[in-house]
Amino acid sequence: MPPGDHIAKPSLEVRNVTKFFGDLAALKEVTLGIRCGESALLYGPNGAGKTTLMRMLASLARPSSGEVLFGGENIEHDGTRAKSAVGFVSHATFLYGELTVRENLQFIGRLFGLSHLEKRIDAALEMFDMRAREGVFARDLSRGLQQRASLARAFLHDPNFVILDEPFTGLDHQSVKKLSDLLQRLPEQGKALLFSTHDFEQGAAIASRLIALKAGRVRYSGTLDSAPFKSLGIVRANGRTHDE
Amino acid sequence: MNSLKIIWSILLKDLRVEWRNRETLASMCVFGLLIVFLFNFAFESAREETLRLLPAVLWVAIAFAGVLGFNRSFSSERENDCLEGMTLAPVDPSMIFVGKMLANLLFLGIAEVVMAFFAALWFNFSFLPALGQLLLIAFFGTLGYAALGTIFGAIAANTRMREVMLTVLQFPIAFWILIFSIDATSNAMRGNPEGNWLAGVGRVGGISVVFTVASFLLFEYVLEE
Amino acid sequence: MNKKFPIWLHFVLTLAGLVITLYMIFLYAPEEMTMGEVQRIFYVHVPAAWVSLLGFIIIFIASIVYLMKRSQHADELAHATAEVGFIFCTCVLVTGPLWAKPAWGIWWTWSPRLTLTFLLWLLYVAYLMLRSYLVNPGRAANLCAVVGVIGFADVIIDYMAIRWWRTQHPQPVIMGGANSGLDPRMLATLLVGVGAFTILFFLLVRVRLSLAEMRRELSEIRHALAFKLSED
Numbered sequence: 001m002p003p004g005d006h007i008a009k010p011s012l013e014v015r016n017v018t019k020f021f022g023d024l025a026a027l028k029e030v031t032l033g034i035r036c037g038e039s040a041l042l043y044g045p046n047g048a049g050k051t052t053l054m055r056m057l058a059s060l061a062r063p064s065s066g067e068v069l070f071g072g073e074n075i076e077h078d079g080t081r082a083k084s085a086v087g088f089v090s091h092a093t094f095l096y097g098e099l100t101v102r103e104n105l106q107f108i109g110r111l112f113g114l115s116h117l118e119k120r121i122d123a124a125l126e127m128f129d130m131r132a133r134e135g136v137f138a139r140d141l142s143r144g145l146q147q148r149a150s151l152a153r154a155f156l157h158d159p160n161f162v163i164l165d166e167p168f169t170g171l172d173h174q175s176v177k178k179l180s181d182l183l184q185r186l187p188e189q190g191k192a193l194l195f196s197t198h199d200f201e202q203g204a205a206i207a208s209r210l211i212a213l214k215a216g217r218v219r220y221s222g223t224l225d226s227a228p229f230k231s232l233g234i235v236r237a238n239g240r241t242h243d244e
Numbered sequence: 245m246n247s248l249k250i251i252w253s254i255l256l257k258d259l260r261v262e263w264r265n266r267e268t269l270a271s272m273c274v275f276g277l278l279i280v281f282l283f284n285f286a287f288e289s290a291r292e293e294t295l296r297l298l299p300a301v302l303w304v305a306i307a308f309a310g311v312l313g314f315n316r317s318f319s320s321e322r323e324n325d326c327l328e329g330m331t332l333a334p335v336d337p338s339m340i341f342v343g344k345m346l347a348n349l350l351f352l353g354i355a356e357v358v359m360a361f362f363a364a365l366w367f368n369f370s371f372l373p374a375l376g377q378l379l380l381i382a383f384f385g386t387l388g389y390a391a392l393g394t395i396f397g398a399i400a401a402n403t404r405m406r407e408v409m410l411t412v413l414q415f416p417i418a419f420w421i422l423i424f425s426i427d428a429t430s431n432a433m434r435g436n437p438e439g440n441w442l443a444g445v446g447r448v449g450g451i452s453v454v455f456t457v458a459s460f461l462l463f464e465y466v467l468e469e
Numbered sequence: 470m471n472k473k474f475p476i477w478l479h480f481v482l483t484l485a486g487l488v489i490t491l492y493m494i495f496l497y498a499p500e501e502m503t504m505g506e507v508q509r510i511f512y513v514h515v516p517a518a519w520v521s522l523l524g525f526i527i528i529f530i531a532s533i534v535y536l537m538k539r540s541q542h543a544d545e546l547a548h549a550t551a552e553v554g555f556i557f558c559t560c561v562l563v564t565g566p567l568w569a570k571p572a573w574g575i576w577w578t579w580s581p582r583l584t585l586t587f588l589l590w591l592l593y594v595a596y597l598m599l600r601s602y603l604v605n606p607g608r609a610a611n612l613c614a615v616v617g618v619i620g621f622a623d624v625i626i627d628y629m630a631i632r633w634w635r636t637q638h639p640q641p642v643i644m645g646g647a648n649s650g651l652d653p654r655m656l657a658t659l660l661v662g663v664g665a666f667t668i669l670f671f672l673l674v675r676v677r678l679s680l681a682e683m684r685r686e687l688s689e690i691r692h693a694l695a696f697k698l699s700e701d
Contacts, residue, residue, distance in 0.1 A: 022606060023688060025695040060328060061469045080334035094329025096257070096320070098264035110253040111333035113246060137264070138324075395619070399612050403602040412598055413616065416591035417623045420630045447633075451626055458622050462615045465536060469608075 011035045012057055012082065012161050012192065017066030019052050019216075026052040028216040029066070036160055039186060039193035041207035041224065043200060043234070048213040050196045051090070054165050057194070058088035084112065087159035089167050093150040097139030101130055101149045104138055105156055112157045124152040127182065129175070143170040151179070162186060164195040168202065180206055200234055247339050254330075254343025255350075261320055262351065268316040272355040276309035280359055284366040291367075298367060299429035303422050305359055306386070310352050311411055314393035317348055318401045327401070331467055341394060341463035345456075348397075349390040356382055374432040380445050381432065385425035388452025392418050395459040398466045421455070424448045476675060483672045486665030490658070498658040503572075510568040512658055516666035517560040518586050523667065524554025525589060525624055527674075528596070532617030535610060541685070544610040547617055548600065549677035553670060555593040561586045580640065581631045588627050592620045 013033025019026045027049045034040055034057075042050050055061040056068055059079050068075050070082035095104045102121060109117040125131045128148040133141065138149060147170045154162070162183075168176050183206045186193045194211075197203045204210075210224040212232050220227055229236055262268055283301045287294040321327035330340055364371055371378055392414060400410035428444035431437070494512045501508035531547035534540055565583050566576045577583070596616055603609050651659070 020607075020692060023691040023695065025692060028696055058332065060331065083332060083334040086332075088332055090325075092325035092328070094326055094332065095324055096261055096326055097323060098261040098320075099257070103260065107253060107257045108329075108333065111250060111330060111335050113249075113334075392619075395615070399599070399615065402604060402608055402612060403599065404604055405602055409598065409602060412591075412595045416588055416595060417619060419588065420623075420626055423630070423634075451630075454622060454626070455619070458619055462536075462618060465611050465615050468611055 011069075011071060012086070013069050014053070014056060014063070015067045015069060017053075017056065017063040017068065019049075019056070019061065020064045025216050027056075027063070030213075030216070030218055031066075032211060032218055032221055033069075034161065034192045034194050036190050036192045037187050038209055039183065039207045040195075040209040040211050041200075041203035042194055042196040042211050042213060043203060044196075044213035044219075047215075049216040050213055051165055053213065054088070054163050054194065054196070055090070057161075058086050058090075058163050059083050060088070084157065085159055086161045086163060087154035087157065089147075089150050089154045089164045091165065091169075093138070093146050094153060095138040095146065095149055098137065100135050100137055101125070101141070101152070102134040104149070105153060108153055109156055114157055120156055120158070124156045127155060128152045129178070144172055144175065147171055148175060160190070161192045162194070164193075166196055166198070168197055168199070176202070200236065204236075247336065250335055250339045251343045251346065254340060255346045258317070258344065258347035259350070262347075268313055269351050269354060271316075272309040272313045272351060273358045275312055276305040276355050276359040277362055279305035279308065280363050281366070284363075295367060295369060295433075296430070298363065298369065299426045299433060302359060302363060303385070303426045303429065306352065306356055307389070307415070307418070307422055309355050309359070310348075310386075310389055310393055311407075311414055313351050313355070314348055314390075314397040314414075315400075315407050315410055317344060317351075317394070318397040319406075322401060327398075327467070337464035337467045338460055340467070341398075341460055344398075345391050345394040345459075348394055349386055352386050352390055353382070356386065369433075371433070374435065377432040377436075377441055377445065378429065381425055381428045381448055384445065384449040384452045385421055388421045388448075388455045389418050391452070391456035391459040392421075395463055395466060398463065417455070421448065421451050424451060476672075476679075479668070479672050479675065483665070483669050486661075486668050490662045490665040493658040493661055498655050499652055501655075507568060507571045510564050512662045514561060514564040514568060515582075515659060516662040517557045517564065518582055519663050520666045520670045521554050521558035521561060521586060521589055521593075522624070523670065524550050524557065525592065525621060528554070528617045529621035529624075532614035532621075535614045536618070539610075541610070544614065545678060545681040545685070546674075547613065549674050549681060551593060551596050551600075552677055553673045555590070555597060556673075557666070557670065558586060558590045558593055562590055578640070581635055584631050585624075585627055589624065592623065596620065 011033050013031075015031050017030050018028055030049075030053065042053070044050055052061060056063060059068075059075055059082055062068075062076070068082075070085070073081075075082045094108075095101075096107070099107065102125075105121045105124065106117065109121060114120055121134075122131070125134055128151050130145070130148055130152055133145060133149075136145075138146060141149060147167070151164075151167060154164070164183075167179060171179065180202065183193055183195065187208070193207070195203070195207070204224055207224055210220060210222065210227045211218060212220040212227070212234075220232055227234075280301060283294070283297075318327070321330075327340075331337070360371060363369070393410070396410050396413040396417075400406045400413065403409040424444070424447045428441070428448055431441060431444050490512070494509050498509065498512065500506065527550045528547045531543045531550065535543040535547065562583075565586075569578065570576050596613060599613055599616055600609055603612070
């Protein structure tokens with residue numbers, strides 16, 4: 001893919017970030033960052049704070065305390081650079097049901113101010129095998145296809161930082177394989193990847209780094225292969241794994 | 245000029261979404277027409293008096309049809325978290341406001357034309373002599389009303405009783421836009437007996453502009469998480 | 470509010486103010502010629518109206534401060550003021566008919582003061598409703614501040630519009646228009662009443678604020694506890 005429109009400084013990080021929802025602490029004094037060229041698996045049980053953390057990195061949520069930094073600068077002052085460089089996939093697809101896949105991408109593309117929009121849309125649809133269905137209304141797509149359309153939306157502006165919250169949800173076996181291959185190639189393209197999944201082996205096949213989150217705290221952040229699986233409650237054997 | 249393109253994209257998107265459904269515009273027109281029809285039918289005999297009250301009836305119909313439209317404008321964004329999706333893009337939230345406000349303005353404007361047409365038909369009253377004035381009044385009145393409806397629609401989308409919350413916010417604050425619009429419309433329909441129709445339009449315009457600017461400036465705080 | 474002005478002193482002043490006002494209302498102010506004793510509601514009706522307006526002015530300032538500085542104190546002040554102001558506003562709307570019916574034989578009239586107060590009341594209701602019905606209370610401060618600012622713009626417009634409207638559609642002045650020939654003793658009673666109500670208003674806001682402070686402290690303790698619990 002052609003290089004992104006913005007040359008981003010190579011880091012997106014949170015510093016000492018805490019997030020409260022009422023009295024519930026979703027994140028507690030979390031400090032971590034991702035750099036271009038690395039791919040990290042964000043792993044943890046339900047309610048660990050993964051989604052909150054990813055939303056924060058995608059500028060959708062503000063911390064109760066602490067900072068979110070892009071290229072060393074707090075995104076609160078000028079969030080546009082961060083937003084231009086981040087592609088985010090979530091449980092919600094951010095697609096208008098009444099518009100076709102292509103129309104959705106056209107709309108998003110215009111919001112991002114992208115040049116050569118039609119070509120980019122073609123490329124993004126190609127990436128996720130959605131060209132055949134570009135004229136289908138988003139509301140008429142199955143869950144898995146909506147997910148692929150959402151992925152196309154996230155990659156449309158060729159972001160340097162790709163943040164995916166359980167991107168494999170709803171995808172069939174072939175699509176999982178394709179997405180996995182695509183994600184594996186991101187580091188060598190100079191991009192950063194942060195994603196979560198409940199299938200540890202699936203994640204381990206893609207990521208070189210592991211960030212283990214539990215009850216809002218970072219339990220481990222480092223290379224995946226040398227992670228203390230046992231103390232993190234991750235069992236790896238015969239391709240099957242589960243957390244405690 | 246980038247901003248204009250973005251506003252245009254958002255406006256176009258809202259129009260397209262509505263075109264696929266056509267629910268919002270249809271229900272606004274039907275609802276507004278019902279009010280005009282009820283009034284016309286119930287007071288058929290006392291034509292002179294009812295004509296005097298026609299401006300008020302029209303603007304009440306516009307007010308209710310408007311609130312209906314504003315609610316739907318944001319409910320379409322709520323599915324799939326699309327409003328949040330827009331904030332993923334490096335777009336000034338105020339542009340989102342202008343885009344959505346223009347869409348609301350357009351839909352309400354179309355509903356107004358429909359209501360006015362049938363009102364003219366049923367009441368045997370021609371709006372044509374004062375058309376220019378009426379258009380000005382309608383434009384400014386609807387502008388301010390739509391601006392408030394847009395920001396309050398966004399605010400109410402965060403609450404449990406969305407439609408009620410929007411109404412509770414909208415009516416006290418849009419009250420004077422409606423009153424002055426009714427007053428100016430009444431004046432125009434009677435052929436400006438007191439002269440100085442410009443002052444009437446000016447009042448509506450002044451209030452509308454104040455609220456439109458305030459809504460524009462404050463919208464970013466509504467979208468912030 | 471000032472720490473240098475201890476609450477017990479505030480309470481004593483309030484009490485003193487109210488007692489003096491009551492004295493003046495019943496024993497000092499002369500009986501009004503046409504309406505008789507019932508006119509004395511005026512000395513409660515008008516100060517309450519003034520205080521409701523003051524309340525919204527404070528909400529406006531607090532909202533602006535919040536939007537500029539994200540100060541939680543400002544947000545708490547706005548909330549407290551809204552609750553107290555709402556009560557006084559309701560008082561005006563209740564004393565209005567209580568006065569009007571015996572004095573003029575009508576329950577209600579859209580006099581400038583009543584119109585303004587009614588619109589103000591609707592704004593208070595909207596503000597408080599918004600606070601209660603939010604799905605995510607974390608957004609309350611932002612959204613209520615926006616409503617506070619727009620609401621106050623509306624209050625200013627209300628005031629100007631009502632004045633203009635009454636020049637177009639004049640009404641017989643009832644319910645005491647501005648300085649409609651008040652006997653100096655009546656004026657004095659009124660002013661003392663306004664003063665006493667203002668002090669009472671601030672006392673109530675203060676008490677309400679301390680409740681908010683306690684809630685915040687409780688919340689902070691819970692937060693700290695939430696932290697501690699996952700030290701494992």
